[in-house]
Amino acid sequence: MAELTGAQILIECLKREEVDCIFGLPGGAILPTFDALYDSGLKFILVRHEQGASHMADGYARATGRVGVCLVTSGPGATNTVTGLATAFMDSVPLVCITGQVATHVIGSDAFQEADVIGITRPVTKHNFLVRDVKDLARIVREAFYIARTGRPGPVVIDFPVDVSRAKTEFEYPSEVKIRGYAPTPLADSKQIQKAAAAIMESKRPCLYVGGGAVGSGAQKEIMELVNKTGIPITTTVLGLGIFPEDHPSSLRMLGMHGTHYANYSVQGSDLLIAVGARFDDRVTGNIQKFAPHAKIIHIDIDPASISKTILVHIPIVGDIKPAVRELIKHVKDKRVQIKDWLKQIDEWKAKHPLKYDDSGPHIKQQYVIDKIGELTKHKAVVTTGVGQHQMWTAQWYQFSAPRSMITSGGLGTMGYGFPAAIGAQLGRPKEQVICIDGDGSFQMTMCELVTAAHYRIPVKIFIMDNAHHGMVRQWQELFYHRRYSASQLGPSNPNFIKVAEGCGVLGIEVNKKEEVIPAIKKALAHEGPVLVHCVVAKEDNVYPMVPSGHALDQVMDMA
Amino acid sequence: MKHTISVLVENQSGVLARISGLFSARGFNIDSLAVGETEDSTVSRMTIVSHGDNRVIDQIMKQLNKLVDVIQVTDLTQAEMIERELILIKIQATAANRADLMQIVNTFRAKVVDVTPKSLTIEVTGNQSKIDAMLELLRPFGIKEVARTGVIALARGLESKSKDKEKKGTAKKIVLTA
Numbered sequence: 001m002a003e004l005t006g007a008q009i010l011i012e013c014l015k016r017e018e019v020d021c022i023f024g025l026p027g028g029a030i031l032p033t034f035d036a037l038y039d040s041g042l043k044f045i046l047v048r049h050e051q052g053a054s055h056m057a058d059g060y061a062r063a064t065g066r067v068g069v070c071l072v073t074s075g076p077g078a079t080n081t082v083t084g085l086a087t088a089f090m091d092s093v094p095l096v097c098i099t100g101q102v103a104t105h106v107i108g109s110d111a112f113q114e115a116d117v118i119g120i121t122r123p124v125t126k127h128n129f130l131v132r133d134v135k136d137l138a139r140i141v142r143e144a145f146y147i148a149r150t151g152r153p154g155p156v157v158i159d160f161p162v163d164v165s166r167a168k169t170e171f172e173y174p175s176e177v178k179i180r181g182y183a184p185t186p187l188a189d190s191k192q193i194q195k196a197a198a199a200i201m202e203s204k205r206p207c208l209y210v211g212g213g214a215v216g217s218g219a220q221k222e223i224m225e226l227v228n229k230t231g232i233p234i235t236t237t238v239l240g241l242g243i244f245p246e247d248h249p250s251s252l253r254m255l256g257m258h259g260t261h262y263a264n265y266s267v268q269g270s271d272l273l274i275a276v277g278a279r280f281d282d283r284v285t286g287n288i289q290k291f292a293p294h295a296k297i298i299h300i301d302i303d304p305a306s307i308s309k310t311i312l313v314h315i316p317i318v319g320d321i322k323p324a325v326r327e328l329i330k331h332v333k334d335k336r337v338q339i340k341d342w343l344k345q346i347d348e349w350k351a352k353h354p355l356k357y358d359d360s361g362p363h364i365k366q367q368y369v370i371d372k373i374g375e376l377t378k379h380k381a382v383v384t385t386g387v388g389q390h391q392m393w394t395a396q397w398y399q400f401s402a403p404r405s406m407i408t409s410g411g412l413g414t415m416g417y418g419f420p421a422a423i424g425a426q427l428g429r430p431k432e433q434v435i436c437i438d439g440d441g442s443f444q445m446t447m448c449e450l451v452t453a454a455h456y457r458i459p460v461k462i463f464i465m466d467n468a469h470h471g472m473v474r475q476w477q478e479l480f481y482h483r484r485y486s487a488s489q490l491g492p493s494n495p496n497f498i499k500v501a502e503g504c505g506v507l508g509i510e511v512n513k514k515e516e517v518i519p520a521i522k523k524a525l526a527h528e529g530p531v532l533v534h535c536v537v538a539k540e541d542n543v544y545p546m547v548p549s550g551h552a553l554d555q556v557m558d559m560a
Numbered sequence: 561m562k563h564t565i566s567v568l569v570e571n572q573s574g575v576l577a578r579i580s581g582l583f584s585a586r587g588f589n590i591d592s593l594a595v596g597e598t599e600d601s602t603v604s605r606m607t608i609v610s611h612g613d614n615r616v617i618d619q620i621m622k623q624l625n626k627l628v629d630v631i632q633v634t635d636l637t638q639a640e641m642i643e644r645e646l647i648l649i650k651i652q653a654t655a656a657n658r659a660d661l662m663q664i665v666n667t668f669r670a671k672v673v674d675v676t677p678k679s680l681t682i683e684v685t686g687n688q689s690k691i692d693a694m695l696e697l698l699r700p701f702g703i704k705e706v707a708r709t710g711v712i713a714l715a716r717g718l719e720s721k722s723k724d725k726e727k728k729g730t731a732k733k734i735v736l737t738a
Contacts, residue, residue: 118574119577122577122578122581123581123585126628127628130574147628179628180631181569181570181627181628181629181630181631182628303626304622304625305619305622305623305625305626307622308615308618309619312615
């Protein structure tokens with residue numbers, strides 16, 4: 001068998017993993033790999049900043065369920081991906097990030113563009129590898145992809161020294177993976193499932209609470225069946241949005257700090273909370289001591305460490321969600337009659353406290369724009385967001401109907417995530433409409449990727465909700481810091497976004513008045529290439545409902 | 561409460577950093593950590609003594625279990641175990657107090673491993689309570705330096721002999737901690 005270089009082997013491995021798109025940026029220590037990539041036939045997206053590459057790979061992965069891949073150089077190339085890795089780690093997104101490294105014999109000597117990437121990325125990856133010997137390379141790549149996508153998914157780094165990429169060996173791709181310390185998919189204990197079913201059948205005020213783990217497991221059909229069979233109401237986390245259609249009568253929509261009144265009241269009033277692929281994040285639970293005070297808790301999760309981490313769980317079920325819920329469905333029956341008082345109570349909450357906003361003022365409301373984007377895309381677009389007010393309003397107002405259609409940084413709350421994630425999502429789902437709803441603050445963190453979108457004609461539609469502030473920071477300063485707007489105003493120095501877009505080769509559309517909103521959305525959706533729609537929106541509006549930090553979930557603030 | 565946790569890990573560079581990084585990142589305590597190769601040269605055993613309430617220990621076990629380089633995690637505190645630590649103690653010693661010192665050394669079945677006109681170095685092996693008691697008795701003599709290995713431990717009998725290396729993360733283990 002002919003010998004290949006490490007670089008060639010890496011490319012061969014990526015082909016075996018059926019990678020169809022790589023995001024990255026070259027540099028000295030990774031040059032041999034880029035040379036092997038040159039005529040490999042693999043699609044490569046050259047970004048303007050490596051943070052963009054990691055978010056694009058993340059957006060691609062969330063939109064498709066496949067492993068996202070990025071390829072960058074050593075030192076600064078690698079450190080620039082760290083925010084993207086941490087974002088993916090917090091939200092359990094499968095990534096493989098290949099970082100160049102200085103030659104093995106100079107590692108540790110403070111060589112040019114050297115960084116301890118294994119050390120730096122250890123706390124923000126599921127696992128990482130330093131390839132010391134070209135003979136280990138194929139096995140490591142195989143294991144990296146396996147670890148990234150199995151169990152609770154997550155990012156994996158392969159640190160690839162330049163001399164290893166030049167060294168030669170025979171190539172053989174391992175047909176199977178054997179890692180003795182890694183048993184990713186425990187089968188749910190059927191006794192635990194029966195216990196859970198019994199608790200469900202006994203309960204008088206049950207509530208389902210579903211998160212991103214159910215999306216990752218592809219359990220939308222099972223969740224729908226469970227709800228339809230039992231009639232139990234369902235709320236989702238921000239990462240769970242889309243797993244269950246929000247126009248369904250059993251939907252309570254999102255819970256948590258900016259969730260609906262009725263979702264939060266239902267959780268607090270429940271006598272049985274069925275958590276599925278959700279991890280009791282503090283933005284979901286509010287004050288943990290006062291969370292769901294009357295509820296027995298069932299928790300289905302693939303990660304045993306998520307169980308009883310912050311909330312004591314009564315019936316833990318460790319395993320892949322899809323088969324576990326499928327099994328659970330067999331043991332439960334229709335509860336609509338048994339819980340009719342509870343359902344009536346919830347309907348009253350729904351009628352009394354719908355999501356609402358005041359549209360009377362002279363300025364455009366973000367809620368209105370997002371609502372209209374939802375309508376005009378029939379609630380079927382793939383939507384990405386930055387982080388802040390626009391993100392929460394997107395969660396409240398877009399009205400999601402399909403899984404993998406809300407792509408947002410939930411755990412880490414990474415501003416600047418939305419736009420590059422949209423590029424990745426569009427490359428993963430080229431035939432679908434991909435929309436990035438962003439804030440003026442978030443967008444400016446990664447707007448250099450406008451050039452990337454223009455160069456590859458990636459037809460993402462960016463809607464910048466320009467309120468001239470770091471809006472959520474401003475909201476907290478208004479509510480909790482006596483309106484002392486410390487470093488939260490962007491207005492005076494925001495760039496001319498239309499000129500920025502045009503300067504990068506992207507169509508810009510300006511929206512200043514309410515009547516311009518619908519035509520602008522239509523024009524953007526009809527345009528073949530990337531579009532930036534700059535919406536000048538109300539400067540001082542607050543996201544409600546809101547459960548202030550440290551309060552119980554039913555202590556909800558709302559507009560008058 | 562104090563727990564002695566035995567962790568079998570891949571014998572590779574970087575694994576110690578993964579474990580210690582996990583403890584510091586999540587705010588878990590390490591009272592002592594000892595590491596060495598096992599009967600299988602590809603596997604190292606780390607013995608970690610930590611303390612915390614049940615929920616903290618439960619998290620420590622689960623988080624350790626999640627690491628790819630960790631093969632097996634056992635909380636020995638729940639089982640019958642043998643626990644040992646070795647400690648070297650250098651003491652200021654004069655002709656006048658040497659006899660008293662020797663008496664303590666003999667009582668604890670410790671060993672004198674170095675003698676100079678002004679000092680005495682004692683080696684003692686045992687479980688923590690024995691070592692603590694000995695240190696307490698020696699303190700009035702003037703302890704100059706102490707070096708200790710940290711606790712190492714094994715379960716008694718053949719029960720926990722790393723037989724289910726491959727079973728990490730199985731339902732059995734999770735039911736135990738849930």
